[in-house]
Amino acid sequence: MQQATVSARPSGRWSQMALWKKILIGMILGVIAGITLGPDAEVLKPIGTLFINAIKMLIVPLVFCSLVVGVTSMQDTRKMGRIGIKSVVLYLGTTAVAISIGLGLATLLTPGLGLDMAITEAAPAAKEAPTLVQTLLNLIPKNPISALAAGNILQIIVFALGLGIALTLCGEKAEPAIRVFESLAEGMYKLTELVMKLAPYGVFGLMAWVSGKYGLEILMPLIKVIAVAYIGCLLHVVVFYSGLISIVGRLSPVRYLKGLINPAAVAFTTTSSSGTLPATIKASREELGVSKGISSFVLPLGATINMDGTALYQGVCALFIAQAFGIDLAFSDYLLIIMTSTLASIGTAGVPGAGLIMLSLVLTTVGLPMEGLAIVAGIDRILDMARTSVNVCGDLMVSVLVAKSENELDESIYNAEATVSEKEAELA
Numbered sequence: 163m164q165q166a167t168v169s170a171r172p173s174g175r176w177s178q179m180a181l182w183k184k185i186l187i188g189m190i191l192g193v194i195a196g197i198t199l200g201p202d203a204e205v206l207k208p209i210g211t212l213f214i215n216a217i218k219m220l221i222v223p224l225v226f227c228s229l230v231v232g233v234t235s236m237q238d239t240r241k242m243g244r245i246g247i248k249s250v251v252l253y254l255g256t257t258a259v260a261i262s263i264g265l266g267l268a269t270l271l272t273p274g275l276g277l278d279m280a281i282t283e284a285a286p287a288a289k290e291a292p293t294l295v296q297t298l299l300n301l302i303p304k305n306p307i308s309a310l311a312a313g314n315i316l317q318i319i320v321f322a323l324g325l326g327i328a329l330t331l332c333g334e335k336a337e338p339a340i341r342v343f344e345s346l347a348e349g350m351y352k353l354t355e356l357v358m359k360l361a362p363y364g365v366f367g368l369m370a371w372v373s374g375k376y377g378l379e380i381l382m383p384l385i386k387v388i389a390v391a392y393i394g395c396l397l398h399v400v401v402f403y404s405g406l407i408s409i410v411g412r413l414s415p416v417r418y419l420k421g422l423i424n425p426a427a428v429a430f431t432t433t434s435s436s437g438t439l440p441a442t443i444k445a446s447r448e449e450l451g452v453s454k455g456i457s458s459f460v461l462p463l464g465a466t467i468n469m470d471g472t473a474l475y476q477g478v479c480a481l482f483i484a485q486a487f488g489i490d491l492a493f494s495d496y497l498l499i500i501m502t503s504t505l506a507s508i509g510t511a512g513v514p515g516a517g518l519i520m521l522s523l524v525l526t527t528v529g530l531p532m533e534g535l536a537i538v539a540g541i542d543r544i545l546d547m548a549r550t551s552v553n554v555c556g557d558l559m560v561s562v563l564v565a566k567s568e569n570e571l572d573e574s575i576y577n578a579e580a581t582v583s584e585k586e587a588e589l590a
Protein backbone atom coordinates (compact mmCIF):
# COMPACT_ATOMS: atom_id res chain seq x y z
CA MET A 163 0.00 0.00 0.00
CA GLN A 164 2.73 2.33 1.13
CA GLN A 165 4.74 1.28 -1.90
CA ALA A 166 1.92 2.12 -4.28
CA THR A 167 1.57 5.61 -2.82
CA VAL A 168 5.26 6.24 -3.11
CA SER A 169 5.60 5.03 -6.67
CA ALA A 170 2.53 7.00 -7.69
CA ARG A 171 4.32 10.15 -6.50
CA PRO A 172 7.81 10.26 -7.91
CA SER A 173 8.31 13.76 -6.50
CA GLY A 174 7.74 12.28 -3.04
CA ARG A 175 10.52 9.84 -3.69
CA TRP A 176 12.81 12.69 -4.76
CA SER A 177 12.12 14.73 -1.65
CA GLN A 178 12.88 11.75 0.57
CA MET A 179 16.09 10.82 -1.19
CA ALA A 180 19.39 11.42 0.64
CA LEU A 181 21.01 14.67 -0.43
CA TRP A 182 24.23 13.07 -1.65
CA LYS A 183 22.29 10.81 -4.00
CA LYS A 184 20.46 13.82 -5.39
CA ILE A 185 23.75 15.67 -5.89
CA LEU A 186 25.19 12.66 -7.68
CA ILE A 187 22.11 12.47 -9.91
CA GLY A 188 22.41 16.24 -10.53
CA MET A 189 25.99 15.72 -11.57
CA ILE A 190 25.23 12.82 -13.92
CA LEU A 191 22.28 14.61 -15.51
CA GLY A 192 24.40 17.76 -15.79
CA VAL A 193 27.12 15.87 -17.66
CA ILE A 194 24.52 14.32 -19.98
CA ALA A 195 22.89 17.72 -20.61
CA GLY A 196 26.29 19.29 -21.25
CA ILE A 197 27.40 16.61 -23.69
CA THR A 198 24.06 16.83 -25.51
CA LEU A 199 23.82 20.61 -25.70
CA GLY A 200 27.49 21.37 -26.16
CA PRO A 201 28.51 25.02 -25.60
CA ASP A 202 24.79 25.98 -25.58
CA ALA A 203 24.60 24.40 -22.12
CA GLU A 204 25.90 27.72 -20.85
CA VAL A 205 22.25 28.80 -20.56
CA LEU A 206 22.02 26.45 -17.56
CA LYS A 207 24.91 28.07 -15.77
CA PRO A 208 22.87 30.68 -13.87
CA ILE A 209 21.30 27.86 -11.83
CA GLY A 210 24.80 27.04 -10.68
CA THR A 211 25.68 30.66 -10.07
CA LEU A 212 22.62 30.99 -7.86
CA PHE A 213 23.87 28.12 -5.71
CA ILE A 214 27.38 29.55 -5.54
CA ASN A 215 26.11 32.97 -4.50
CA ALA A 216 24.01 31.34 -1.78
CA ILE A 217 27.12 29.58 -0.45
CA LYS A 218 29.07 32.82 -0.53
CA MET A 219 26.31 34.41 1.49
CA LEU A 220 26.87 31.85 4.25
CA ILE A 221 30.62 32.08 4.61
CA VAL A 222 31.17 35.11 6.85
CA PRO A 223 28.36 34.64 9.40
CA LEU A 224 28.78 30.87 9.46
CA VAL A 225 32.50 30.96 10.10
CA PHE A 226 32.23 33.71 12.65
CA CYS A 227 29.45 32.17 14.74
CA SER A 228 30.66 28.58 14.52
CA LEU A 229 34.22 29.51 15.47
CA VAL A 230 33.13 31.52 18.49
CA VAL A 231 30.99 28.56 19.56
CA GLY A 232 33.82 26.12 18.75
CA VAL A 233 36.06 27.94 21.18
CA THR A 234 33.48 28.47 23.92
CA SER A 235 32.58 24.78 23.75
CA MET A 236 36.11 24.13 24.93
CA GLN A 237 35.23 25.69 28.29
CA ASP A 238 36.14 22.43 29.95
CA THR A 239 39.55 22.73 28.39
CA ARG A 240 40.44 25.33 30.95
CA LYS A 241 39.23 23.12 33.77
CA MET A 242 41.09 20.16 32.41
CA GLY A 243 44.20 22.29 31.96
CA ARG A 244 47.09 20.13 30.92
CA ILE A 245 45.04 17.48 29.14
CA GLY A 246 43.15 20.15 27.24
CA ILE A 247 46.29 21.89 26.06
CA LYS A 248 47.92 18.61 25.04
CA SER A 249 44.85 17.60 23.05
CA VAL A 250 44.41 20.96 21.31
CA VAL A 251 48.09 21.14 20.36
CA LEU A 252 48.01 17.59 19.01
CA TYR A 253 44.74 18.19 17.19
CA LEU A 254 45.88 21.37 15.47
CA GLY A 255 49.41 20.11 14.80
CA THR A 256 48.21 16.91 13.11
CA THR A 257 45.70 18.96 11.09
CA ALA A 258 48.49 21.15 9.73
CA VAL A 259 50.41 18.00 8.75
CA ALA A 260 47.30 16.56 7.08
CA ILE A 261 46.77 19.58 4.88
CA SER A 262 50.45 19.63 3.96
CA ILE A 263 50.15 15.99 2.84
CA GLY A 264 47.12 16.97 0.74
CA LEU A 265 48.97 19.88 -0.83
CA GLY A 266 52.10 17.79 -1.39
CA LEU A 267 50.26 14.93 -3.10
CA ALA A 268 48.21 17.25 -5.29
CA THR A 269 51.38 19.07 -6.34
CA LEU A 270 53.03 15.77 -7.17
CA LEU A 271 50.12 14.05 -8.90
CA THR A 272 48.53 17.18 -10.45
CA PRO A 273 44.91 15.98 -10.74
CA GLY A 274 43.72 19.23 -12.37
CA LEU A 275 46.53 19.75 -14.86
CA GLY A 276 45.60 20.15 -18.51
CA LEU A 277 41.97 20.98 -17.81
CA ASP A 278 42.42 24.62 -18.88
CA MET A 279 39.20 25.88 -17.46
CA ALA A 280 38.56 29.56 -17.98
CA ILE A 281 37.71 31.84 -15.14
CA THR A 282 34.47 33.61 -15.76
CA GLU A 283 34.14 35.45 -12.52
CA ALA A 284 36.39 38.38 -11.77
CA ALA A 285 39.89 37.00 -11.97
CA PRO A 286 41.75 37.22 -8.72
CA ALA A 287 43.93 40.29 -8.94
CA ALA A 288 47.47 39.43 -9.89
CA LYS A 289 48.96 39.37 -6.47
CA GLU A 290 52.43 40.27 -5.51
CA ALA A 291 53.23 37.62 -2.97
CA PRO A 292 53.09 39.30 0.43
CA THR A 293 56.03 38.56 2.66
CA LEU A 294 55.54 36.24 5.59
CA VAL A 295 55.84 39.16 8.02
CA GLN A 296 53.14 41.06 6.11
CA THR A 297 50.89 38.01 6.14
CA LEU A 298 51.35 37.62 9.88
CA LEU A 299 50.77 41.31 10.57
CA ASN A 300 47.65 41.24 8.43
CA LEU A 301 46.19 38.48 10.58
CA ILE A 302 45.03 41.00 13.15
CA PRO A 303 42.11 43.09 11.94
CA LYS A 304 42.52 46.73 12.88
CA ASN A 305 38.79 46.99 12.53
CA PRO A 306 36.91 43.69 12.91
CA ILE A 307 33.72 45.14 11.46
CA SER A 308 35.43 46.06 8.22
CA ALA A 309 37.10 42.62 8.20
CA LEU A 310 33.62 41.10 8.42
CA ALA A 311 32.27 43.44 5.75
CA ALA A 312 35.19 42.79 3.41
CA GLY A 313 35.03 39.05 4.04
CA ASN A 314 38.68 38.84 5.09
CA ILE A 315 38.51 35.26 6.30
CA LEU A 316 41.78 35.01 8.20
CA GLN A 317 41.12 38.22 10.09
CA ILE A 318 37.61 37.02 10.85
CA ILE A 319 38.98 33.74 12.16
CA VAL A 320 41.48 35.52 14.41
CA PHE A 321 38.84 37.86 15.79
CA ALA A 322 36.38 35.00 16.36
CA LEU A 323 39.03 32.95 18.19
CA GLY A 324 39.94 35.95 20.34
CA LEU A 325 36.32 36.72 21.16
CA GLY A 326 35.64 33.05 21.93
CA ILE A 327 38.59 32.88 24.33
CA ALA A 328 37.58 36.17 25.97
CA LEU A 329 33.98 35.04 26.44
CA THR A 330 35.19 31.79 27.99
CA LEU A 331 37.44 33.69 30.39
CA CYS A 332 34.56 35.94 31.48
CA GLY A 333 32.69 32.97 32.91
CA GLU A 334 29.14 33.56 34.11
CA LYS A 335 28.95 37.14 32.91
CA ALA A 336 29.42 36.09 29.29
CA GLU A 337 26.88 33.30 29.34
CA PRO A 338 24.10 35.32 27.65
CA ALA A 339 26.48 36.30 24.83
CA ILE A 340 27.63 32.69 24.43
CA ARG A 341 24.02 31.57 24.19
CA VAL A 342 23.37 34.22 21.52
CA PHE A 343 26.27 32.88 19.47
CA GLU A 344 25.15 29.30 20.02
CA SER A 345 21.70 30.15 18.82
CA LEU A 346 23.00 32.16 15.84
CA ALA A 347 25.29 29.26 14.93
CA GLU A 348 22.30 26.91 15.02
CA GLY A 349 20.49 29.30 12.70
CA MET A 350 23.44 29.36 10.34
CA TYR A 351 23.65 25.54 10.33
CA LYS A 352 19.97 25.47 9.42
CA LEU A 353 20.47 28.03 6.67
CA THR A 354 23.38 25.96 5.38
CA GLU A 355 21.12 22.93 5.33
CA LEU A 356 18.54 24.89 3.33
CA VAL A 357 21.14 26.21 0.89
CA MET A 358 22.50 22.70 0.46
CA LYS A 359 19.07 21.64 -0.76
CA LEU A 360 19.89 23.71 -3.83
CA ALA A 361 23.09 21.76 -4.39
CA PRO A 362 21.70 19.10 -6.75
CA TYR A 363 20.36 21.81 -9.05
CA GLY A 364 23.44 23.99 -8.75
CA VAL A 365 25.70 21.05 -9.48
CA PHE A 366 23.49 20.16 -12.43
CA GLY A 367 23.79 23.67 -13.90
CA LEU A 368 27.53 23.93 -13.43
CA MET A 369 28.32 20.41 -14.60
CA ALA A 370 26.18 20.99 -17.69
CA TRP A 371 28.11 24.17 -18.43
CA VAL A 372 31.52 22.64 -17.72
CA SER A 373 30.97 19.44 -19.65
CA GLY A 374 29.26 21.33 -22.48
CA LYS A 375 32.41 23.36 -22.80
CA TYR A 376 35.08 20.74 -22.13
CA GLY A 377 33.34 17.48 -23.01
CA LEU A 378 33.99 14.26 -21.13
CA GLU A 379 37.54 15.35 -20.40
CA ILE A 380 36.25 16.70 -17.10
CA LEU A 381 35.54 13.25 -15.66
CA MET A 382 39.07 11.87 -15.60
CA PRO A 383 40.45 14.68 -13.41
CA LEU A 384 37.60 14.11 -10.94
CA ILE A 385 38.54 10.44 -10.69
CA LYS A 386 42.10 11.58 -10.10
CA VAL A 387 40.98 13.88 -7.28
CA ILE A 388 39.29 10.93 -5.59
CA ALA A 389 42.42 8.79 -6.00
CA VAL A 390 44.73 11.51 -4.65
CA ALA A 391 42.48 12.18 -1.64
CA TYR A 392 42.20 8.46 -0.79
CA ILE A 393 45.97 7.92 -1.10
CA GLY A 394 46.52 10.91 1.18
CA CYS A 395 44.03 9.64 3.75
CA LEU A 396 45.64 6.20 3.81
CA LEU A 397 49.12 7.65 4.17
CA HIS A 398 48.01 9.94 6.97
CA VAL A 399 46.55 7.09 9.02
CA VAL A 400 48.91 4.24 8.19
CA VAL A 401 52.18 6.17 8.14
CA PHE A 402 51.72 9.35 10.17
CA TYR A 403 49.31 8.25 12.93
CA SER A 404 50.90 4.81 13.26
CA GLY A 405 54.30 6.50 13.34
CA LEU A 406 53.23 8.80 16.18
CA ILE A 407 51.73 5.87 18.06
CA SER A 408 54.94 3.89 17.85
CA ILE A 409 57.52 6.70 18.17
CA VAL A 410 55.81 9.08 20.60
CA GLY A 411 53.58 6.58 22.38
CA ARG A 412 55.96 3.58 22.16
CA LEU A 413 52.97 1.37 21.47
CA SER A 414 52.17 -1.17 18.79
CA PRO A 415 50.77 0.57 15.70
CA VAL A 416 49.16 -2.67 14.59
CA ARG A 417 46.97 -2.73 17.70
CA TYR A 418 45.99 0.88 17.06
CA LEU A 419 45.04 0.09 13.46
CA LYS A 420 43.04 -2.95 14.59
CA GLY A 421 41.21 -0.92 17.24
CA LEU A 422 40.07 1.77 14.86
CA ILE A 423 38.37 -0.53 12.37
CA ASN A 424 34.87 -0.36 13.86
CA PRO A 425 34.55 3.42 14.30
CA ALA A 426 36.29 4.02 10.97
CA ALA A 427 33.70 1.82 9.28
CA VAL A 428 30.86 3.70 11.00
CA ALA A 429 32.42 7.03 9.97
CA PHE A 430 32.88 5.81 6.40
CA THR A 431 29.21 4.97 6.08
CA THR A 432 27.64 7.82 8.09
CA THR A 433 30.10 10.58 7.03
CA SER A 434 29.57 12.23 10.40
CA SER A 435 32.23 12.23 13.09
CA SER A 436 29.72 13.53 15.63
CA GLY A 437 27.36 10.71 14.74
CA THR A 438 30.23 8.23 15.09
CA LEU A 439 31.15 9.49 18.57
CA PRO A 440 29.53 6.61 20.52
CA ALA A 441 31.43 4.07 18.40
CA THR A 442 34.66 6.06 18.79
CA ILE A 443 34.31 6.23 22.59
CA LYS A 444 33.52 2.51 22.80
CA ALA A 445 36.54 1.58 20.71
CA SER A 446 38.91 3.84 22.60
CA ARG A 447 37.85 2.36 25.96
CA GLU A 448 37.29 -1.25 25.08
CA GLU A 449 39.76 -1.90 22.31
CA LEU A 450 42.51 0.57 23.05
CA GLY A 451 42.33 0.79 26.85
CA VAL A 452 41.91 4.58 27.16
CA SER A 453 40.48 5.58 30.56
CA LYS A 454 36.90 6.79 30.85
CA GLY A 455 38.01 10.24 32.01
CA ILE A 456 40.30 10.83 29.05
CA SER A 457 38.03 9.35 26.39
CA SER A 458 34.96 11.25 27.50
CA PHE A 459 36.83 14.53 27.37
CA VAL A 460 39.28 14.15 24.49
CA LEU A 461 36.96 12.45 22.00
CA PRO A 462 33.97 14.83 22.03
CA LEU A 463 36.48 17.68 21.79
CA GLY A 464 38.07 15.92 18.80
CA ALA A 465 34.73 15.37 17.09
CA THR A 466 34.21 19.14 17.33
CA ILE A 467 37.61 20.59 16.49
CA ASN A 468 39.76 17.87 14.93
CA MET A 469 39.28 17.45 11.18
CA ASP A 470 42.47 16.06 9.67
CA GLY A 471 40.72 14.27 6.83
CA THR A 472 38.76 17.40 5.99
CA ALA A 473 41.93 19.51 5.97
CA LEU A 474 43.71 17.02 3.74
CA TYR A 475 40.78 17.06 1.33
CA GLN A 476 40.80 20.85 1.27
CA GLY A 477 44.47 20.86 0.33
CA VAL A 478 43.86 18.42 -2.53
CA CYS A 479 40.77 20.26 -3.81
CA ALA A 480 42.25 23.74 -3.55
CA LEU A 481 45.23 22.69 -5.64
CA PHE A 482 43.05 20.76 -8.06
CA ILE A 483 40.98 23.89 -8.64
CA ALA A 484 44.07 26.08 -8.99
CA GLN A 485 45.52 23.64 -11.54
CA ALA A 486 42.24 23.28 -13.43
CA PHE A 487 41.92 27.06 -13.78
CA GLY A 488 45.61 27.50 -14.50
CA ILE A 489 46.25 29.71 -11.47
CA ASP A 490 49.75 29.70 -10.05
CA LEU A 491 49.87 29.76 -6.31
CA ALA A 492 52.75 31.43 -4.53
CA PHE A 493 54.47 29.88 -1.53
CA SER A 494 52.62 32.35 0.69
CA ASP A 495 49.33 31.03 -0.72
CA TYR A 496 50.26 27.53 0.42
CA LEU A 497 50.95 28.90 3.90
CA LEU A 498 47.62 30.74 3.80
CA ILE A 499 45.82 27.53 2.87
CA ILE A 500 47.51 25.64 5.72
CA MET A 501 46.69 28.37 8.19
CA THR A 502 43.08 28.92 7.11
CA SER A 503 42.27 25.29 6.92
CA THR A 504 43.84 24.44 10.28
CA LEU A 505 42.05 27.26 12.08
CA ALA A 506 38.80 26.66 10.21
CA SER A 507 38.79 23.02 11.29
CA ILE A 508 37.85 24.28 14.77
CA GLY A 509 34.61 25.64 13.34
CA THR A 510 33.82 22.69 11.05
CA ALA A 511 30.84 20.74 12.32
CA GLY A 512 31.23 16.95 12.39
CA VAL A 513 28.30 16.43 10.06
CA PRO A 514 28.05 15.23 6.45
CA GLY A 515 29.24 17.73 3.87
CA ALA A 516 30.46 20.40 6.32
CA GLY A 517 33.92 20.27 4.76
CA LEU A 518 32.55 21.38 1.41
CA ILE A 519 31.29 24.66 2.86
CA MET A 520 34.61 25.17 4.59
CA LEU A 521 36.36 24.58 1.27
CA SER A 522 34.64 27.72 -0.01
CA LEU A 523 36.40 29.57 2.76
CA VAL A 524 39.82 28.28 1.75
CA LEU A 525 39.12 29.15 -1.89
CA THR A 526 38.05 32.67 -0.96
CA THR A 527 41.15 33.23 1.14
CA VAL A 528 43.53 32.55 -1.73
CA GLY A 529 41.27 33.98 -4.43
CA LEU A 530 40.45 30.74 -6.25
CA PRO A 531 37.25 30.62 -8.33
CA MET A 532 34.17 29.28 -6.59
CA GLU A 533 33.01 27.47 -9.72
CA GLY A 534 35.57 24.82 -8.78
CA LEU A 535 33.57 24.14 -5.66
CA ALA A 536 30.51 23.05 -7.56
CA ILE A 537 32.61 20.73 -9.69
CA VAL A 538 34.00 18.85 -6.70
CA ALA A 539 30.57 18.97 -5.01
CA GLY A 540 29.44 16.23 -7.39
CA ILE A 541 31.91 13.79 -5.88
CA ASP A 542 31.75 15.16 -2.36
CA ARG A 543 30.08 12.17 -0.75
CA ILE A 544 32.82 9.83 -1.93
CA LEU A 545 35.44 12.20 -0.55
CA ASP A 546 33.47 12.74 2.67
CA MET A 547 33.51 9.00 3.43
CA ALA A 548 37.31 8.94 3.46
CA ARG A 549 37.84 12.25 5.21
CA THR A 550 35.37 11.51 8.02
CA SER A 551 37.11 8.16 8.68
CA VAL A 552 40.43 9.99 8.99
CA ASN A 553 38.85 12.59 11.29
CA VAL A 554 37.76 9.80 13.61
CA CYS A 555 41.07 7.88 13.43
CA GLY A 556 42.82 11.12 14.40
CA ASP A 557 40.59 11.57 17.45
CA LEU A 558 41.40 8.02 18.54
CA MET A 559 45.12 8.49 18.02
CA VAL A 560 45.17 11.63 20.17
CA SER A 561 43.11 9.92 22.89
CA VAL A 562 45.68 7.09 23.04
CA LEU A 563 48.68 9.43 23.16
CA VAL A 564 47.14 11.69 25.79
CA ALA A 565 46.07 8.69 27.90
CA LYS A 566 49.54 7.18 27.64
CA SER A 567 51.21 10.43 28.72
CA GLU A 568 48.83 10.73 31.68
CA ASN A 569 49.32 7.10 32.73
CA GLU A 570 45.68 6.49 31.98
CA LEU A 571 46.15 3.86 29.30
CA ASP A 572 45.39 0.29 30.29
CA GLU A 573 48.07 -1.47 28.29
CA SER A 574 46.70 -4.91 29.13
CA ILE A 575 43.60 -3.96 27.11
CA TYR A 576 45.65 -2.18 24.43
CA ASN A 577 47.89 -5.19 23.91
CA ALA A 578 45.23 -7.89 24.41
CA GLU A 579 45.48 -10.65 21.81
CA ALA A 580 41.81 -10.53 20.88
CA THR A 581 39.91 -7.25 20.78
CA VAL A 582 36.61 -6.99 22.64
CA SER A 583 34.66 -7.09 19.40
CA GLU A 584 36.51 -10.23 18.33
CA LYS A 585 35.63 -11.83 21.67
CA GLU A 586 32.01 -10.72 21.24
CA ALA A 587 31.97 -12.22 17.76
CA GLU A 588 33.36 -15.50 19.13
CA LEU A 589 30.66 -15.63 21.81
CA ALA A 590 27.88 -14.88 19.36
Ligand code: ASP
Binds near residue numbers: 434471513514516553
Ligand atom coordinates in the same frame (compact mmCIF):
# COMPACT_ATOMS: atom_id res chain seq x y z
N1 ASP B 1 31.76 14.86 7.41
C1 ASP B 1 32.90 15.33 8.15
C2 ASP B 1 32.83 14.90 9.58
O1 ASP B 1 31.78 14.72 10.11
C3 ASP B 1 33.08 16.80 8.06
C4 ASP B 1 33.33 17.15 6.62
O2 ASP B 1 32.38 17.31 5.86
O3 ASP B 1 34.49 17.23 6.25
O4 ASP B 1 33.83 14.73 10.22
